[in-house]
Amino acid sequence: MVEKILVVEDEVSLRETLAYNLERQGYEVEAVGDGTVALEAARRIQPDLIVLDIMLPGLDGFDVTRILRKEMNLPILMLTAKDEEIDRVLGLELGADDYMTKPFSMREFLARVKAVLRRVRLIREEADTQAPPVADMLEFGDLEIDQSRHEVRLKDEALALKPKEYDLLLFFARHRGQVLSRSLILERVWGWDFSGGTRTVDVHVRWLRSKIEPDSSNPVRIVTVRGAGYRFEG
Numbered sequence: 001m002v003e004k005i006l007v008v009e010d011e012v013s014l015r016e017t018l019a020y021n022l023e024r025q026g027y028e029v030e031a032v033g034d035g036t037v038a039l040e041a042a043r044r045i046q047p048d049l050i051v052l053d054i055m056l057p058g059l060d061g062f063d064v065t066r067i068l069r070k071e072m073n074l075p076i077l078m079l080t081a082k083d084e085e086i087d088r089v090l091g092l093e094l095g096a097d098d099y100m101t102k103p104f105s106m107r108e109f110l111a112r113v114k115a116v117l118r119r120v121r122l123i124r125e126e127a128d129t130q131a132p133p134v135a136d137m138l139e140f141g142d143l144e145i146d147q148s149r150h151e152v153r154l155k156d157e158a159l160a161l162k163p164k165e166y167d168l169l170l171f172f173a174r175h176r177g178q179v180l181s182r183s184l185i186l187e188r189v190w191g192w193d194f195s196g197g198t199r200t201v202d203v204h205v206r207w208l209r210s211k212i213e214p215d216s217s218n219p220v221r222i223v224t225v226r227g228a229g230y231r232f233e234g
């Protein structure tokens, strides 16, 4: 089945470049340059993914996201132009599945698109083929988080995690595949009143890695995204 992608970008040359390259990858693409038109197009074609610029004429990317999230379960890859926007993207409760900051390379863009679609496909397949999972249990290969018992197991062995390490891992697990900034992590895991600074996050990530990574000097579960934060790969 050909996957459909809706590209929403008001810069004509970028829009055409994105659409052209996605089509060459075999996706079915519709490209529009306005937030209001994007809503209409999304409802009509029910795309598998929307690539959504934030600064748009008509409704902006945040408005479009808010409205679409109420209507359909649609993966969103947001395009941001400014650092200030990133905090808002990450702060959205029902926010983007991923985001990219301009300028980006076409190769990186296509890789992200593929990754988001793959993730969505796996989630769907899992939902289709498996019995409903026990809600309290999160599994990532040989790593299991048992929320009802507040226990983390690696290769069936219970790990001794400090409470904050557990909270941090759970936060990562619930946002698998998303880039999470240090300040967002700090806010959500430690809370607003915490004064320790974002170094606290780095320290706890290091501790967690030493417990859950096969090789903590080459982490594969919690990866560092340079200049942005961390991403939990599972």
Ligand code: CA
Pocket: 009, 010, 011, 053, 054, 055, 056
């Ligand atoms: Ca724009």
